[in-house]
Amino acid sequence: MADHxxxxxxxxxxxxxxAAADLAGSMRLQYPNNVRVLKLPCTGKLEVNFVLAAFERGVDGVIVAxxxxxxxxFLxxxxxxxxxxxRARELLGEIGLEPERVEMFNLSSAEGPRxxxxxNEMTTRLTLLGPSPLRSACGAEAGVREMTRQAEKMLESDRAGEANDRCQP
Known part of the structure; x- marks a missing residue:
């Protein structure tokens, strides 16, 4: 699986x-280009179904930062x-996917190297686990691009001042 x-x-x-991801790029730090970053107004906006939908669309792993x-x-x-x-990790385990395919991290805007x-660490972990069994032979990248477009449209209203309301449980 090393070639995956x-x-x-x-x-x-x-x-x-x-901002930390942007700083990593500005500092020209070396990490694989296999990560697609989706900006949320707050990670409190993240729903469990967003994580599960990412796997349905062919990703091998999810980072929440x-x-x-x-x-x-947003407190x-x-x-x-x-x-x-x-909760997403629990559900992945219940359907037979490795929970370690999803991880959350807390970063400051100054932690580009982190x-x-x-x-890098997530890429190594996922390479050892191998491709997600849900990943189709083709179309994973297109599925992630479409998910990103849909999420950006959905989050458009947050830019109009609703971010605080949407971060509620």
């Missing part, structure tokens, strides 16, 4: 983790996200 390059979808908080604990701009969004990630390290 896993496809990873990273749900990143706008305020911290997305939010603000540092105690530093969420407890990252804590809600952590509970939802744990973001690169997370992507």
């Amino acid at each position: 390059e896993p496809l990873i979808l990273a749900f990143c908080c706008h305020y911290c983790a997305y 939010g603000c540092l604990e105690g530093g969420c701009h 407890e969004g990252n804590l809600r996200a952590r509970r939802r990630v744990e 973001f690169a390290q997370i992507v």
